[in-house]
Amino acid sequence: MAQLDGFHMQPDEFRRRGREIVDWIADYMERVEGLPVLSRVRPGEVRAKLPEAPPRSPEPFEQVLADLDSIILPGVTHWQSPNFFAYFPANASGPAILGELLSAGLGVQGMSWTTSPACTELETHVLDWLVDMLGLPERFRGNGVIQDTASSAALCALLAARERKTGRASNSDGVPADLVCYASTEAHSSIEKAVRIAGIGDRHLRRIETDARGAMRPDALKRAMEEDLAVGLRPFFVAATVGTTSSHALDPVGGLAEVCGPRGAWLHVDAAMAGTAALCPEFRFIHDGLEHADSYCFNPHKWMFTNFDCDCFWVADRAALIQALSILPEYLRNKATESGAVFDYRDWQVPLGRRFRALKLWMVIRHYGVEGLQFHVRRHVELAEWFAQRVDEHPQFELAAPRPLNLVCFRHVGGDEVNERLLETLNASGELFLTHTRIDDRFTLRMSIGQTWTEQAHVESAWNTITASCPPGRDRSS
């Protein structure tokens, strides 16, 4: 198959193969509902089907496509199935997938403005659109950037806060031992990971207690900070969560800001999952007080139909972020950068290189329009409400936490063992995929409703499967 002019896939072959892949994906969209949601392969099963040695010579594209169906697909857990209710969703959509395709086709590396001005400017622009769309504070306008994940956004915020508090000395001298930071006991693991990575040490991360709903208590935060200040430590960073992973608890941003502000601590707000809800004015209460936060992120790749990865991150003071992350070696110098008239987004993130991710976000927003996005967010919340009502009415099930949006935490009244077995039975059925958490130290199921194709019928079917799979036995009144 070697050719005199080489081995590249020429544009005409790309046209043909591209159509095959597009059709494969369209077919996948049509049939994914019927596939077992959680992959059933055993550890090592996928690898065992792959040839041990790499191919010496080119292989026909047909063979790759055949292996996709026979080897890869059985090893896929179907995040795009309407019966996927696990974790948080990573929902995708046609316009997002095509935006990702375009981004790959253009093959732009947007580390600096000059390496593709459109990559930088569309990103700033679309993130300004989102300031309007989510009703975010004006201080974030012009100060947005796309990160891969909320983990990276939290790390960047933490680094900016670290440098601000130390007068930019920790970048050069290392981290002093008197810095302390705060997050609730319900904060995402990425906060602890960021604290470790940034050299703070998780011993200097105070886990603040929550109220009965799982939200961080401002009074407890204040007490912890005062205690640290009293012994000469320096509170520098607080990570608040709008929509915790376990139960969608909403930390009171305004109340926390009142504690942070006077004590000089950076307040970062992680709304990775829940932030999308703010597309709808009736859900904007989740962001109450956000105008006092120093940074904020949410993930269109969770609930806004934009395929992973796409986390939108804003800072109130972009200079603090850039100062923390900027390095300019000779080989990256250019006139545009030196003019100061442009953003070089490499200085807003951990890696140097970056894809043209704004393209898919732009295509999603234009395809749906604000109204279309609102429509689907509202529908998901309604489905969660419907499901929560079923749980509440059922004698053998109970709600484990309040439900502000589209996550229902519930359990069988029979105790941990019953719920663990139930979860296993459900996921083994292939008909749906749920995951769990612990709330009030009890094993709790999470019904997370946000997959693109999830409709009433899927939620009803899930509920029927759940009730049919639970053991007979005592109910709440017994």
Next chain:
Amino acid sequence: MAQLDGFHMQPDEFRRRGREIVDWIADYMERVEGLPVLSRVRPGEVRAKLPEAPPRSPEPFEQVLADLDSIILPGVTHWQSPNFFAYFPANASGPAILGELLSAGLGVQGMSWTTSPACTELETHVLDWLVDMLGLPERFRGNGVIQDTASSAALCALLAARERKTGRASNSDGVPADLVCYASTEAHSSIEKAVRIAGIGDRHLRRIETDARGAMRPDALKRAMEEDLAVGLRPFFVAATVGTTSSHALDPVGGLAEVCGPRGAWLHVDAAMAGTAALCPEFRFIHDGLEHADSYCFNPHKWMFTNFDCDCFWVADRAALIQALSILPEYLRNKATESGAVFDYRDWQVPLGRRFRALKLWMVIRHYGVEGLQFHVRRHVELAEWFAQRVDEHPQFELAAPRPLNLVCFRHVGGDEVNERLLETLNASGELFLTHTRIDDRFTLRMSIGQTWTEQAHVESAWNTITASCPPGRDRSS
């Protein structure tokens, strides 16, 4: 345009629109050669063409495609042009683009094995293929993972080294002030950035002098380490570069390993650009001594026809990496993880979530076969050799550094100002795009040859443009 069943792009529309985008990309491949390589827009020009407010209602796909041509494309610097000779390439190819498309269509989030076993197992498998393909040391087999960039790989290596040296105490207690690390004066800026991020402080990064070729001197490294040890400091990490950004200098890995080993310092080898050359046995000398390194990375997204992002990273001791980066909250617990029989790649990287990037790498390797990849790597090196000869023969130009592979560093003999003006003229012509560095404190042009579609004709044309653009005047003998 609202429908009763919502606003999603249905599979049949996806088929139609998908073909349009595939055709758009194929057309782009055919015409990119004729477009000005470096975008000519001025700061703010792209944004000025975008509507200030986000769309309330859905917009027709045709309008998005039209804006792609009229607004986005003029703001693109064409990394996929055969006349792109700037920085290092970020070369793409048909199979890679289609692999990225498939990955977006499947929409898998591979944070844990269980969240898509194929995502994890194909990744481990293809990275094992690459151990064979590049002739990497056996100690890396089974220990590979895909990162977004070499920056992130360096950070992960640094964190693993930090935790190993401190007996895993710095994750909990913070970074002690006695840790020191090393890289040459020519090391990439990402090393310094990682040192800052990880809380080491760049004051504790020793920049080791290089030899005349720009390669780190083991004797100088040894001296620096001994000095640090003598005053009670703890050397814990050395970043070596195989193919520096400025000039493709090759740090002597074996010689550095001899210094690191007895002193307990982790040796990380960054071959982001040059590593791909090891596909060809005749270029494997670049990795001499790699069997003594603790970690290694190279970027298929630079020179191996795999669109950004895709950095392949291996460690000799995966436990050190995992211990540094692992956190397991309740909501991520699952049987497969607890069995210990699987990898959860979230513990091998900074973020939690991850795309199915192995798919595109798998498709590239199968499309080209090892022979196809070798063919194109050799061709690029031959083109660089041809170009270097032209420089060497020309009275007004000189080579600024040795050329081990596909990067030619050269300059006009007329001095910095002449070269700066020349670079500006060339890039303004739109016919090619070059960037610069400083070598021996002189402004130097870099001709980096590795774009997918670059052929002899493009390099000849570049050379003709360069010589035609340089001022008349004194030559080397004058």
